[in-house]
Amino acid sequence: MDAPLLTIKNLNAWYSRKETVLSGFSLDLAHHETAGLIGLNGAGKTTFVKVLSGLLPSFHAGDMRFCGQPVNPRGRGFKTCRYTVFAEDNSFSYFTFREYLSYVFSAYKKELPHVAELIRGFHFEDYVDVLLKDLSTGNRRKAFLITAFALKPRLLLLDEPVNGLDFQSTEYLYEQMAGYKEHGTLLFSSHILESITLTSDRVFVLENGKIRQTFSQGYMDAASIREALHYGNDI
Numbered sequence: 001m002d003a004p005l006l007t008i009k010n011l012n013a014w015y016s017r018k019e020t021v022l023s024g025f026s027l028d029l030a031h032h033e034t035a036g037l038i039g040l041n042g043a044g045k046t047t048f049v050k051v052l053s054g055l056l057p058s059f060h061a062g063d064m065r066f067c068g069q070p071v072n073p074r075g076r077g078f079k080t081c082r083y084t085v086f087a088e089d090n091s092f093s094y095f096t097f098r099e100y101l102s103y104v105f106s107a108y109k110k111e112l113p114h115v116a117e118l119i120r121g122f123h124f125e126d127y128v129d130v131l132l133k134d135l136s137t138g139n140r141r142k143a144f145l146i147t148a149f150a151l152k153p154r155l156l157l158l159d160e161p162v163n164g165l166d167f168q169s170t171e172y173l174y175e176q177m178a179g180y181k182e183h184g185t186l187l188f189s190s191h192i193l194e195s196i197t198l199t200s201d202r203v204f205v206l207e208n209g210k211i212r213q214t215f216s217q218g219y220m221d222a223a224s225i226r227e228a229l230h231y232g233n234d235i
Helices: 045-052 097-107 116-121 137-151 167-178 193-199 222-229
Strands: 006-016 019-029 034-038 059-066 082-085 155-159 185-190 202-207 210-216
Touching: 006 045, 019 045, 019 210, 034 045, 034 193, 045 082, 045 155, 045 185, 082 137, 097 137, 116 137, 116 167, 137 155, 137 167, 167 193, 185 193, 193 222, 202 222, 210 222
Parallel strands: 034 185, 034 202, 082 155, 155 185
Antiparallel strands: 006 019, 006 059, 202 210
16 A cells, blocks of 8 residues: 555644644645644644744654655755645745746746636736735735645645635635645645535544544534534534
């Protein structure tokens, strides 16, 4: 049997030794699946995305493997296999979208593709030559999402991808997320149940820094996930 795309065992991560955010965190991701990571605020979703993106050096894992081989999230080899869209990202402020897209594809050593369909789908036509710093939060998010879905990395990470998007763009995003398994594996964090139930093959419930429960298709519904999260009826 082929090894999972990504395996993580007993991951601990912290911002200070007095603030351990992830503790005994373990999961595996299959090739060509869309997986959701859901949890209440402070559960550690963004921290985990930062670890995988190489932005948080203060972590230790019992084992971390990519396609069966040991991997370091901060290593060059892994960087070229993944791309992250963060919940908040003010980088490359003085790039336009076109300039940023060109930069990313050059960095990943890939040929620049046609992105007109993605631009139309996200209703981004009027903003392709605007500096990223001058875009609204939602439009800046669209710029990074378009880049992500055009790049098609083996592992795509999205941190709260729905935040700031209008209704039509959210619907289009769901289509792209649900279909991403054709290209690679997508892992996204969210606190919005709709985004989880509409797009995911599996859902990981994160609580107090570790995976408490996993739901697969056929056993995945909003009521069960609410119960696992100890939500009330307010979501």
